[in-house]
Amino acid sequence: MRVITWNVNSFNVRASQVERLLLEKSPDILLLQETKKERIDPNLFKSQGYVIYHAGGKGRNGVAIITKEPLTEVRVGFQGFDEEDPQARERIIGGRWRDIFVFSIYVPNGSPVDSDYFYYKIQFIFKLREYLERYFDPQDKVLLGGDFNVAPDPIDVYAPVLLDGQVCFHERERKALKYLLDWGLYDALRVIHPNSKGLYTWWDYQFSAFKRNLGMRLDHIFITEPLRKIIKSVEIDLKTRALPKPSDHAPLIVDFWD
DNA sequence: ATGACTGGAGTTTCCAGA
Numbered sequence: 001m002r003v004i005t006w007n008v009n010s011f012n013v014r015a016s017q018v019e020r021l022l023l024e025k026s027p028d029i030l031l032l033q034e035t036k037k038e039r040i041d042p043n044l045f046k047s048q049g050y051v052i053y054h055a056g057g058k059g060r061n062g063v064a065i066i067t068k069e070p071l072t073e074v075r076v077g078f079q080g081f082d083e084e085d086p087q088a089r090e091r092i093i094g095g096r097w098r099d100i101f102v103f104s105i106y107v108p109n110g111s112p113v114d115s116d117y118f119y120y121k122i123q124f125i126f127k128l129r130e131y132l133e134r135y136f137d138p139q140d141k142v143l144l145g146g147d148f149n150v151a152p153d154p155i156d157v158y159a160p161v162l163l164d165g166q167v168c169f170h171e172r173e174r175k176a177l178k179y180l181l182d183w184g185l186y187d188a189l190r191v192i193h194p195n196s197k198g199l200y201t202w203w204d205y206q207f208s209a210f211k212r213n214l215g216m217r218l219d220h221i222f223i224t225e226p227l228r229k230i231i232k233s234v235e236i237d238l239k240t241r242a243l244p245k246p247s248d249h250a251p252l253i254v255d256f257w258d
Numbered sequence: 259a260t261g262a263c264t265g266g267a268g269t270t271t272c273c274a275g276a
Contacts, residue, residue: 009264009265009275010264010265010266012265012266013264013265034265034275036265036266058266058267059265059266059267060266060274060275109274109275109276110276111274111275111276149275149276166276167276168276169276202276204263204275204276205262205263205264205275206261206262206263206264207262207263208262209263216276218276245264247264248263248264248275248276
Protein backbone atom coordinates (compact mmCIF):
# COMPACT_ATOMS: atom_id res chain seq x y z
CA MET A 1 0.00 0.00 0.00
CA ARG A 2 1.28 3.45 -0.93
CA VAL A 3 0.15 6.71 0.73
CA ILE A 4 1.25 10.17 -0.45
CA THR A 5 0.58 13.53 1.19
CA TRP A 6 1.12 16.80 -0.66
CA ASN A 7 0.28 20.45 -0.05
CA VAL A 8 -0.45 21.53 -3.64
CA ASN A 9 -0.82 25.29 -2.97
CA SER A 10 -3.79 25.63 -5.37
CA PHE A 11 -5.40 22.63 -7.04
CA ASN A 12 -6.21 24.67 -10.13
CA VAL A 13 -2.59 25.55 -10.78
CA ARG A 14 -1.27 22.09 -9.87
CA ALA A 15 -3.99 19.85 -11.41
CA SER A 16 -1.69 18.50 -14.14
CA GLN A 17 1.03 17.78 -11.56
CA VAL A 18 -1.51 15.92 -9.42
CA GLU A 19 -2.49 13.83 -12.44
CA ARG A 20 1.19 13.17 -13.20
CA LEU A 21 1.75 12.04 -9.58
CA LEU A 22 -1.20 9.63 -9.80
CA LEU A 23 0.10 8.13 -13.04
CA GLU A 24 3.80 7.98 -12.08
CA LYS A 25 3.53 6.93 -8.44
CA SER A 26 0.19 5.11 -8.49
CA PRO A 27 -0.67 5.77 -4.83
CA ASP A 28 -3.54 3.90 -3.21
CA ILE A 29 -4.26 7.07 -1.25
CA LEU A 30 -3.25 10.65 -2.10
CA LEU A 31 -3.86 13.28 0.60
CA LEU A 32 -3.92 16.90 -0.58
CA GLN A 33 -3.91 20.23 1.27
CA GLU A 34 -4.40 23.85 0.24
CA THR A 35 -6.62 23.09 -2.73
CA LYS A 36 -7.85 26.70 -2.44
CA LYS A 37 -11.15 25.65 -4.02
CA GLU A 38 -14.75 25.47 -2.97
CA ARG A 39 -15.54 22.43 -5.10
CA ILE A 40 -13.68 19.75 -7.06
CA ASP A 41 -15.48 17.36 -9.39
CA PRO A 42 -15.28 13.97 -7.61
CA ASN A 43 -14.89 12.26 -10.98
CA LEU A 44 -12.14 14.49 -12.40
CA PHE A 45 -9.63 11.60 -12.33
CA LYS A 46 -12.16 8.85 -13.00
CA SER A 47 -10.38 7.80 -16.20
CA GLN A 48 -7.17 7.38 -14.18
CA GLY A 49 -9.10 5.14 -11.80
CA TYR A 50 -9.50 7.54 -8.87
CA VAL A 51 -12.29 9.20 -6.93
CA ILE A 52 -11.87 12.54 -5.11
CA TYR A 53 -13.25 13.40 -1.65
CA HIS A 54 -12.83 17.11 -1.04
CA ALA A 55 -13.73 19.68 1.62
CA GLY A 56 -12.85 23.25 0.80
CA GLY A 57 -13.71 26.89 0.86
CA LYS A 58 -13.42 29.96 -1.28
CA GLY A 59 -9.82 30.81 -2.13
CA ARG A 60 -8.16 29.37 0.96
CA ASN A 61 -7.46 26.10 2.77
CA GLY A 62 -9.14 22.99 1.33
CA VAL A 63 -8.23 19.32 1.89
CA ALA A 64 -8.84 16.22 -0.19
CA ILE A 65 -8.39 12.46 -0.28
CA ILE A 66 -7.97 10.80 -3.66
CA THR A 67 -8.30 7.01 -3.68
CA LYS A 68 -8.65 4.08 -6.04
CA GLU A 69 -11.04 2.28 -3.71
CA PRO A 70 -13.99 4.23 -2.30
CA LEU A 71 -13.91 5.48 1.29
CA THR A 72 -16.61 4.79 3.82
CA GLU A 73 -17.51 6.85 6.90
CA VAL A 74 -16.25 10.12 5.39
CA ARG A 75 -15.88 12.81 8.07
CA VAL A 76 -15.28 16.52 7.56
CA GLY A 77 -13.89 18.85 10.26
CA PHE A 78 -14.16 17.93 13.94
CA GLN A 79 -17.44 16.22 13.14
CA GLY A 80 -19.50 15.37 16.19
CA PHE A 81 -16.86 16.91 18.43
CA ASP A 82 -16.53 20.64 17.69
CA GLU A 83 -18.94 21.75 14.98
CA GLU A 84 -18.30 25.40 15.80
CA ASP A 85 -14.67 25.56 14.69
CA PRO A 86 -14.77 28.16 11.91
CA GLN A 87 -12.10 26.67 9.66
CA ALA A 88 -12.00 22.98 10.53
CA ARG A 89 -14.40 22.05 7.74
CA GLU A 90 -11.75 23.19 5.23
CA ARG A 91 -8.81 21.69 7.14
CA ILE A 92 -9.72 18.09 8.03
CA ILE A 93 -11.22 15.30 5.97
CA GLY A 94 -11.10 11.65 6.93
CA GLY A 95 -12.54 8.31 5.96
CA ARG A 96 -12.18 4.57 6.23
CA TRP A 97 -10.06 2.81 3.62
CA ARG A 98 -10.21 -0.96 4.14
CA ASP A 99 -9.37 -1.34 7.86
CA ILE A 100 -7.45 1.96 8.09
CA PHE A 101 -8.88 5.36 9.04
CA VAL A 102 -7.04 8.03 7.03
CA PHE A 103 -7.09 11.80 7.46
CA SER A 104 -5.86 14.67 5.31
CA ILE A 105 -5.02 17.59 7.60
CA TYR A 106 -4.02 21.22 7.06
CA VAL A 107 -2.97 22.80 10.35
CA PRO A 108 -3.27 26.61 10.43
CA ASN A 109 -0.05 28.48 9.76
CA GLY A 110 -0.39 30.59 12.91
CA SER A 111 1.62 33.61 11.85
CA PRO A 112 2.56 35.90 13.50
CA VAL A 113 3.84 34.26 16.69
CA ASP A 114 1.78 35.22 19.78
CA SER A 115 -1.19 36.45 17.75
CA ASP A 116 -4.72 35.09 18.27
CA TYR A 117 -4.13 33.04 15.15
CA PHE A 118 -1.00 31.51 16.70
CA TYR A 119 -3.07 30.31 19.66
CA TYR A 120 -5.76 29.03 17.31
CA LYS A 121 -3.03 26.90 15.72
CA ILE A 122 -1.94 25.49 19.10
CA GLN A 123 -5.58 24.84 20.04
CA PHE A 124 -6.18 23.13 16.70
CA ILE A 125 -3.35 20.67 17.41
CA PHE A 126 -4.66 20.02 20.95
CA LYS A 127 -8.12 19.44 19.53
CA LEU A 128 -6.75 16.89 17.09
CA ARG A 129 -5.53 14.84 20.05
CA GLU A 130 -8.85 15.14 21.88
CA TYR A 131 -10.62 14.10 18.69
CA LEU A 132 -8.43 10.99 18.41
CA GLU A 133 -9.00 10.20 22.08
CA ARG A 134 -12.74 10.32 21.59
CA TYR A 135 -13.08 8.21 18.46
CA PHE A 136 -10.03 5.94 18.22
CA ASP A 137 -7.65 3.70 20.13
CA PRO A 138 -3.86 3.70 19.58
CA GLN A 139 -4.22 0.03 18.63
CA ASP A 140 -6.54 0.94 15.75
CA LYS A 141 -5.04 1.50 12.32
CA VAL A 142 -5.07 5.30 12.05
CA LEU A 143 -3.07 7.47 9.64
CA LEU A 144 -2.86 11.28 9.83
CA GLY A 145 -1.19 12.86 6.84
CA GLY A 146 -0.83 16.46 5.89
CA ASP A 147 0.74 19.84 6.35
CA PHE A 148 1.12 20.21 10.13
CA ASN A 149 3.06 23.48 9.79
CA VAL A 150 5.43 22.41 12.55
CA ALA A 151 9.00 21.13 12.25
CA PRO A 152 9.30 18.65 15.14
CA ASP A 153 13.04 18.82 15.92
CA PRO A 154 16.20 20.85 15.24
CA ILE A 155 17.27 18.39 12.53
CA ASP A 156 14.02 19.25 10.69
CA VAL A 157 15.01 22.83 9.82
CA TYR A 158 17.98 24.28 7.92
CA ALA A 159 18.96 26.76 10.66
CA PRO A 160 17.65 25.71 14.09
CA VAL A 161 19.25 28.60 16.00
CA LEU A 162 18.08 31.26 13.57
CA LEU A 163 14.54 29.82 13.34
CA ASP A 164 14.04 29.09 17.05
CA GLY A 165 10.95 30.96 18.22
CA GLN A 166 9.72 31.68 14.71
CA VAL A 167 6.46 30.34 13.32
CA CYS A 168 6.56 26.60 12.50
CA PHE A 169 9.57 26.10 14.78
CA HIS A 170 8.41 27.70 18.02
CA GLU A 171 8.80 25.74 21.25
CA ARG A 172 5.06 25.91 21.98
CA GLU A 173 4.15 24.54 18.56
CA ARG A 174 6.68 21.73 18.93
CA LYS A 175 5.34 20.87 22.39
CA ALA A 176 1.79 20.80 21.04
CA LEU A 177 2.84 18.47 18.22
CA LYS A 178 4.64 16.22 20.71
CA TYR A 179 1.46 16.09 22.79
CA LEU A 180 -0.47 14.96 19.71
CA LEU A 181 2.11 12.24 18.98
CA ASP A 182 2.15 11.12 22.62
CA TRP A 183 -1.40 9.84 22.15
CA GLY A 184 0.20 6.96 20.26
CA LEU A 185 1.44 8.14 16.88
CA TYR A 186 4.76 7.57 15.13
CA ASP A 187 6.43 9.89 12.63
CA ALA A 188 6.75 7.63 9.56
CA LEU A 189 9.82 9.36 8.16
CA ARG A 190 11.72 9.02 11.43
CA VAL A 191 10.82 5.33 11.70
CA ILE A 192 12.88 4.74 8.55
CA HIS A 193 15.38 7.63 8.75
CA PRO A 194 15.80 8.28 12.50
CA ASN A 195 18.79 10.64 12.33
CA SER A 196 19.05 11.87 8.72
CA LYS A 197 19.56 15.62 8.37
CA GLY A 198 18.50 17.83 5.48
CA LEU A 199 15.19 16.04 4.83
CA TYR A 200 12.65 18.79 4.19
CA THR A 201 9.21 19.02 2.59
CA TRP A 202 8.87 22.82 2.29
CA TRP A 203 11.16 25.45 0.79
CA ASP A 204 10.42 29.17 0.44
CA TYR A 205 9.79 30.31 -3.13
CA GLN A 206 12.28 33.11 -2.45
CA PHE A 207 16.06 33.16 -2.01
CA SER A 208 16.62 30.12 -4.30
CA ALA A 209 15.76 28.20 -1.13
CA PHE A 210 15.07 24.88 -2.87
CA LYS A 211 18.31 24.93 -4.85
CA ARG A 212 20.23 25.66 -1.62
CA ASN A 213 18.13 23.17 0.40
CA LEU A 214 17.09 25.83 2.90
CA GLY A 215 13.93 24.05 3.95
CA MET A 216 11.80 22.75 6.79
CA ARG A 217 10.05 19.42 7.38
CA LEU A 218 6.45 20.52 7.91
CA ASP A 219 4.52 17.75 6.15
CA HIS A 220 4.12 14.47 7.96
CA ILE A 221 2.51 11.07 7.92
CA PHE A 222 1.77 9.98 11.48
CA ILE A 223 0.64 6.40 12.13
CA THR A 224 -0.39 4.18 15.00
CA GLU A 225 1.58 1.12 16.14
CA PRO A 226 -0.13 -1.47 13.90
CA LEU A 227 0.90 0.59 10.85
CA ARG A 228 4.39 1.38 12.18
CA LYS A 229 5.11 -2.33 12.14
CA ILE A 230 4.46 -2.59 8.40
CA ILE A 231 6.29 0.50 7.06
CA LYS A 232 8.45 -0.45 4.11
CA SER A 233 9.97 2.83 2.89
CA VAL A 234 9.63 6.63 3.08
CA GLU A 235 10.66 9.11 0.39
CA ILE A 236 10.35 12.84 -0.28
CA ASP A 237 9.56 13.45 -3.94
CA LEU A 238 12.07 16.19 -4.79
CA LYS A 239 11.48 15.68 -8.52
CA THR A 240 7.97 17.13 -8.23
CA ARG A 241 9.27 20.15 -6.25
CA ALA A 242 11.81 20.74 -9.06
CA LEU A 243 9.18 20.95 -11.83
CA PRO A 244 8.31 24.30 -13.44
CA LYS A 245 5.55 26.17 -11.54
CA PRO A 246 5.96 23.99 -8.42
CA SER A 247 4.11 24.01 -5.14
CA ASP A 248 6.36 25.23 -2.33
CA HIS A 249 5.87 21.77 -0.74
CA ALA A 250 7.13 18.39 -1.96
CA PRO A 251 5.05 15.18 -1.81
CA LEU A 252 5.88 12.75 1.01
CA ILE A 253 5.56 9.10 -0.02
CA VAL A 254 5.17 6.21 2.43
CA ASP A 255 5.03 2.56 1.36
CA PHE A 256 3.65 -0.19 3.60
CA TRP A 257 4.02 -3.95 3.24
CA ASP A 258 0.72 -5.45 2.09
C1' DA B 259 19.75 48.37 -1.76
C1' DT B 260 16.99 45.40 4.17
C1' DG B 261 14.54 43.72 -1.77
C1' DA B 262 13.62 38.94 -3.28
C1' DC B 263 8.02 34.50 -4.60
C1' DT B 264 3.26 32.69 -5.45
C1' DG B 265 -1.90 32.43 -5.61
C1' DG B 266 -6.51 34.29 -4.90
C1' DA B 267 -9.83 37.90 -4.63
C1' DG B 268 -11.24 41.24 -7.18
C1' DT B 269 -9.55 45.34 -8.67
C1' DT B 270 -4.83 47.65 -10.75
C1' DT B 271 -3.27 46.43 -4.71
C1' DC B 272 -3.92 43.80 -0.79
C1' DC B 273 -3.63 39.57 2.10
C1' DA B 274 -1.87 35.05 3.32
C1' DG B 275 1.44 31.74 3.12
C1' DA B 276 5.71 29.62 6.43
